[in-house]
Amino acid sequence: TNGAYESDSVSEIWNGVPLAMQLKVLLEQESRYQPKLSGLRVLEAAHDSGLRMTSRLRDFEVKDLLSLTRFFGFSTETFSLAVNLLDRFLALMKVIQPKHLSCVGLCCFYIAVKSTEEERNVPLAHDLIRISQNRFTVSDMIRMEKIILEKLCWRVKAPTAMSFLRLYHSYILEHLDMEIRKALNMERLEAQLKACHCSFIFSKVKPSLLSLATLLLEVQEQGLHSAAGDLQCLQQHSNGDLVCVRELVAKCLTEYSSTKRFKPNNQKLRWIISGRTARQLKHSYYKIAHLPTIPEASC
Template identity: 80%
Template sequence: MIDTVTGEACVPFAIQLKALLEQESRYQPKLSGLRILECAHDNGLRMTAKLRDFAVKDLLSLTRFFGFSSETFSLAVNLLDRFLAIMKIQPKHLSCVGLCCFYIAVKSSEEERNVPLAGDLIRISQNRFTVSDMMRMEKIILEKLYWKVKAPTALHFLRLYHSYICELLVANEKPAFNVERLEAQLKACHCSFGFSKVKPSLLALAILALETQEQQLHEMAEVLQSLQQHSNIKDGDLFCVRELVAKCLAEYSSTKCSRPTGQKLRWIISGRTARQLKHSYYKIAHLPTIPEATC
């Protein structure tokens, strides 16, 4: 189980970071498989990067609907990318694969009492496969991933980096950004296939670097450089990914972007379906935009 904690009585930052970095490469999607997906033509017969992005946006909407954690969403995306990178699936099976990856992540990250029934998930997403189909697909996914579920995601690195910064700087020097805003930016990046090929540690540091640049937090320069050195990240790689993050966030914030906040959710439930669901489930809601930076 991968957890990052802070505080004097907890595991030191360097040890936590080393543990995450050692596991990072073992839980990365296979690059050769991602390149095949990236080059695939949209003919309705093959999986494409565009279809993957649509599936991830649906997972983000489901995360919002149930009020699940950022950790659940990031893990679901990791599982989906790893599976798509090693298996050639038809587009018609993507909804089942995506929902199973989400369900695996939910059962791994959320409290047992908050885990929904598989049948409820199917009804909410308005899919036509059965619970038995979903259970069979879940078994296939777990077997193909060698039952390696708990992955070190970019979210783990982002939270660890953020806690390190907050502990290192004195109170009057603490940065003007908060972890909720950074996590919202990460979620937007997860919706873009290009970041599936980026190491989680690099993506997390690039988000931090962009935020400090935009807010002109010059006092953060040495801290970021220290994090970069500890994480063995090259200057050129950080610069390149930081620019990609900036482009992604600009597109995500634009009115032209087909993000979940700007369109009707594909799986809006009917009144009849809603009455069949547990009363504890949240009502469908639009996804929030990325919070403005605090001044």
């Protein structure tokens, strides 16, 4: 289970390809990689009985995946893809039991890692299980990974919200004066997107619209009125209520910053690892104890 996957998407490296063409291709692909809406509604309507999957359990699992992403130093693209895979699978498997969720989540994370990260940075399945403190085996992961890939028809490399965010950010920078470009800090935007991924409500929002709304909120808060106009012009390419989604993003980020409900149990992140694993891990792996705060905006 440690090999890298072949990509089935052109959202890879766009050497010399105009932004408009990149956007066109991603938008054409987007609908093929969306979670099934009817399945998401079943998940949303489920009650916390301990016997059925719920949106709340989904959010807990995504937060664990975010912690793992930071622990290993993986990219936001990897996390965004892992969330996409998880939501698509949960929307198809309406009767999945909560006890299987940690295995499903870790397999989706591992598939994303093998799809986006350099092969030399991909951890062994055994080490990933041990570090995440799960009790299943590598054989369990192999079986679950095969189930996930078959259910998703091996469509792994989806156009994610992070793909669109990076593209829209590049587009906006082309239209801004040099001295105000620094106001749109990509690290801050990525942190905002990660926070949104931790909320189930955005599973029902197209990635292009979520990234556009996140960027629009930021440029409006920074007072970049010309950039806001450019972004609203892009809405014609992404169906949906941009204003409504922008308000949902604003509410999500406010709750993320002002409450503890997004913070996972720090004790769960005190991993016990072998000496061999410890020698393989980067120094930064030991620093992660909780979800990140969103960086302050640039002046």
